[in-house]
Amino acid sequence: MSDVPMSDVLLEQLGTSWGALLALVCMAAVTYLCRFGGVWLMDHLPPSPRLRRALGALPGSIIISTVVPLGVMGGPASLIALVVAMIVMFKLRRDVLALVAGMVTVALLRQMGL
């Protein structure tokens, strides 16, 4: 028996190291911080009509800020797929159908090389 600690032997069996584990724990911790940070903040901010309006505008603004830059910069296939999906949703109000329409559109366009 060498004097290598059991824990190090186990880590080697699992193909990892203390450094990698620490990195993963830091990544997970900072992600959880993001997950509950906004909720915690809203627990502690005094409510006001202005804050309520800001929060009301937030879901749409988050979606717009995610999707619009992608539609503008992501090439024609993504733009067309996003527009098709939104039109289907607007006309039929069926979200799964709209998702499928968008996915089929982008798959076809990507296969065509767009």
Next chain:
Amino acid sequence: MQSSPDPELKSPVYSPVTWTGFWLGMRLTLPLLPGIMVFGAAFGAGAAHKGLSLFEAMLSSGLVFAGAAQLVSLALWQDHWTLGSTLAITLVVFAVNARMILMGAALHHWFKTAAPMWRWFSLYLFTDANWILGVRYHQDGGRDYGMFVGSGVLLWMTWLLVTVPGYLLGSLVPDPKTWGIDLVMPIIFAVMLIPLWKGKQTALPWLVAAIVSIVVMQMVEGYAFIVVGALAGAIAGALMPEAQPDV
């Protein structure tokens, strides 16, 4: 959180958490699963390619559970970790996930009605997919918090499981881009935008968010455009005059 000053928590009437809601959450998540499975498998394949062990790849999927951040983190993965490289990967993961701070704030009106135990547990499972499904469900009058939990549990289990075949099959996993799988979340986001439209009072915040996010995307590398654009839209909303009563 028991000492929270929120008056609503003094006499807590928590949102129900039922099996019915739990199964509903799972069912609502099903249409998103094929895309999420390909994505999770792509992470597994990328992790194998980068030299992570299967154990490390699964830890990443199980603990971090945030696709975009996990994929980006692979570029910074090290064989030998230093304080600097650990800090760097942590900061990058934070930058990619900072949008969740705003997402959590945006759904606070529902989160705050969850019993503390459910709330902290479910926040661990909180990701783009159950966020957008939750926004929609709550807006349509749904209050059963089991929906959010059920969706999160299914997403987490799926994400963790598909990491394994992705890791083992490696280069056999198709590039998500070939079939447009990289667009699953953007498309479902775009679709859910339609029912969020409330007429004129929505127009200005959305326009501001669109312009600011595009400008920031051109000027700043990385994911800052989402957070900055969304904040700009929220501020525009705050500055607008009060609309007709509307919850």
